[in-house]
Amino acid sequence: MTATFVVRAADPGDAAELKRLGDAVAAEPEGWLATQQGWRSVGDERRYLRAIRRYPHAAVFVAEAEDGSIVGRLSIARDQHPASRHVADLGLMVAQSHRRQGIGRALLAAAADWAREHDIAKLELHVFPYNEAAIALYERFGFVREGYRTKHYRQGDELVDAILMAYEL
Ligand SMILES: CC(C)(COP(=O)(O)OP(=O)(O)OC[C@H]1O[C@@H](n2cnc3c(N)ncnc32)[C@H](O)[C@@H]1OP(=O)(O)O)[C@@H](O)C(=O)NCCC(=O)NCCS
Incomplete structure (x- = not known):
């Protein structure tokens, strides 16, 4: 099935929808996201989007989506260290109801365009080793595995590993 959706820059008015999306994905039992306590508050999300x-x-x-709901979110931020300002880190999620319809790929393409316009030469991200969907998406897009981070994220009481992936623009 092909979804009808538009990819655009987030607006502060999207904060409530983004909180709803972030809470839903964070609550999935597979634990795809490093954040599991739920998404930041609507007010904090709105302030971040404004800033x-x-x-x-x-x-x-x-x-x-066509009905106005927000079904995917990608954030990208440049590394602020003077020696690695050519690198940007990203995070991505798509609503469970809208996966496998090309939204993740479209958001990555928007991030790559933004990065090129901002003289960024390299994208990086972390992904849990069991997240086969995300790894497949990133590899198909052209990301390569750059490293393996042991006990890199706290998930509840546990410290869990992550794969470091990168994409050269
Ligand atoms: C990972 C995620 C963002 C993928 O988003 P998506 O919109 O479903 O991805 P797309 O539809 O753009 O997929 C593009 C390609 O990636 C690969 N892919 C995506 N999901 C896959 C899956 N479940 N199994 C195998 N390959 C998959 C396929 O090659 C796919 O192309 P195809 O559908 O033509 O075969 C989504 O599953 C998600 O939000 N998961 C939960 C949150 C998460 O894991 N975020 C990433 C944290 S690092």
Whole structure:
């Protein structure tokens, strides 16, 4: 099935929808996200989206479905260390109801365009080793595995591993 959606820069008015999406994905039993306590509050999300409108080093893109609901979110932020300002880190999620319809790929393409426009030469991200869907998406897009981070994230009481992946623009 092909979804009808548009990818656009997030607006502060999307905060409530983004909280709903973030909470839903964070609550999935597989634990796809490092955040499991739920998403930041609507107010904090709105403040963040407002702040990055004036900040040239980070962006959030959303996928909006035909009914106006937000079904995908990608955030990208430039590394602020002077020696690695050519690198940007990203995070991605798509609503469970809308997966496998090309939304993840479209959001990655928007991030890559934004990065090129901002003189970023390399994208990086972390993914849990069991997240086969995300790894397949990233590898198909052109990301390569760069490393393996042992006990890199806290998940409840446990420290869990992550794969470091990168994409050269
Ligand atoms: C990972 C995720 C973002 C993928 O988003 P998506 O919109 O479903 O991905 P797309 O539809 O753009 O998939 C593009 C390609 O990636 C690969 N892919 C995506 N999901 C896959 C799956 N479940 N199994 C195998 N390959 C998959 C396929 O090659 C697919 O192309 P195809 O459908 O033409 O075969 C989504 O599953 C998700 O949000 N998961 C939960 C949160 C998460 O894991 N975020 C990433 C944390 S690092």
